[in-house]
Amino acid sequence: MSLLSDTNVPPVADLRSHRPDTIPLGVKLGALWLCLMLCVALLGPSLMPYSFTAIDLKARLALPFASLHWLGTDELGRDVLSRLIVSIRISLLVSLIATLISAIFGTALGFFAAHFRGWVEQAVLILADFQASIPFLIFALAVLAFFGNSLSLFIMLMGLFGWERYARIARGLAISANAQGYASAVRQLGAEPSRVYLRHILPNTASTLIVSMTLVFPEIILLESGLSFLGLGVQPPMTSLGNMVGYGREYLTRAPWILLAPASVIVLTALSVSMLGDWLRDRLDPTLK
């Protein structure tokens, strides 16, 4: 019966320690790592010891820590650390912009659906079903096959990832908010719909939407690196984390450091965001436990 008494305890976060007021160590470390990544991304060029495209054929496949290159060099003698810094910049840039596009687009469609109801709502729901019914990687590959690749198109494409989740959540939240007193009160006072939605409903639903963003963001990081790994994402000479892993793969036996550095950055970043996201969800999201 001890199992039964367990279930009476209010659900707590999986990663949370026993005292709910302290921030768990994992979340702290995650936040620290993300701050570090953000600093690297922002300060990028001034931190790079070398140019990320500078070729030094005399120092090809140099070992990490053994020479002037802290993380070693790749098959063309390019400094792995400098390439890593540029990659972090590009990957974070792509993922952040894409997360924002997806959140704004999805939330807007969700609000439209909630406001107009009727066929607009049905159209949004059918589109959301359509998006959810194809694995996004396949969808993205098809679009890339048809349109070719450029960085801006690639970012837009990543921005389509996950919009349907925001749309569904925003629609549900807006419908229930519309039924509550504050929305109709503001409306009675003569506010425009845009004011009702942006100034009143959005702030009241923001915590749920922000939590969704922290859940979508690591998935976008992994998606971007996956596509770049396949050689279909960010194109050379520009580099990204997945790109580095993809090209480093050919030197797996002779120079594993080329791919291990970016691979660990991908994993640690995705891990940090999702730990932070889980913790935020338990804190902020009233609709989830």
Next chain:
Amino acid sequence: MIRFIVSRLARAVMTIFLVMTFSFIVLRLSGDPALIIMSPDAPPEAIAAFRKSWGLDDPIWLQYFHYFAAVLEGEMGRSMRDGRPALQIVGERIPTTLLLTLPALLLKVSIGIPSGVYAALHRNSRIDRLVMSFAVFGFTVPSFVLALVLVLVFSVWLGWLPTSGADSWRHAILPVVTLGLGGAAVLARFTRSAMLEILGQPYIRTASAKGLAWSAVVRAHALPNAAIPTITVLGFMVGSLLAGAVVVESVFAWPGVGRLLVVAVSNRDLAVVQVILLLVALTMVAANFMVDLAYGIFDPRIKQAAPGGAK
């Protein structure tokens, strides 16, 4: 129940229709296939002949109509590279892919569901923490990183297994493990949270309070109810049997549908990409439809519920 099935079926057909329209639109928007396939300095007569033979000179609505008619007849165009029917090229690869994805699915289910259930029943135990950290890593380690680490350890350092190729069953071990571990983690996490949610419900307390043995409570009340969200994830996994191994097949040079897709995308072999897109959508929609039917079986409330799922 019949209304429910009909409405789900209508949605499935609608989705397929949208996928076909999507692929038609992007196919036509993506520029002149004649110029993409033939070199830009090909003689104008050759380009004109190419356009005529591919029906590129017809008005757009006619092309759209022809496109639907052709797809319904199973005529999905030919590979622009070697001229063989695209459907045939993709069809040849399907068994190779299933050789990886079916054992991987088995692995996912046999690891993921029991460990999820166990973790939920022994909440906060050491095993629960272990399962949860495994699940978190499954979510955050991309398959290509896991694949490369496995290759590094088992092929390069230990020399036990081949690095890539598809010559024997030993070549399949690493890709299947890569696919299986990632999916098992996802499944374990879903199963665990579904179980926990159910175990917190009042009817579980009632069942226990009336003196039912705990094992009977779990078997008769908790498991069937927790099965519903788990089935959704499982449905998605069944739906991705065909194209869920794009990255893993590429890492291990496994000649399946996923690798074909990547190659076709880099060559812009549009007919092949289109066939894969449609087949994937079809399996996905079929899997989702089966999930909906399973809902109907597991959740009697749906039989009476209004169709469409809208509140």
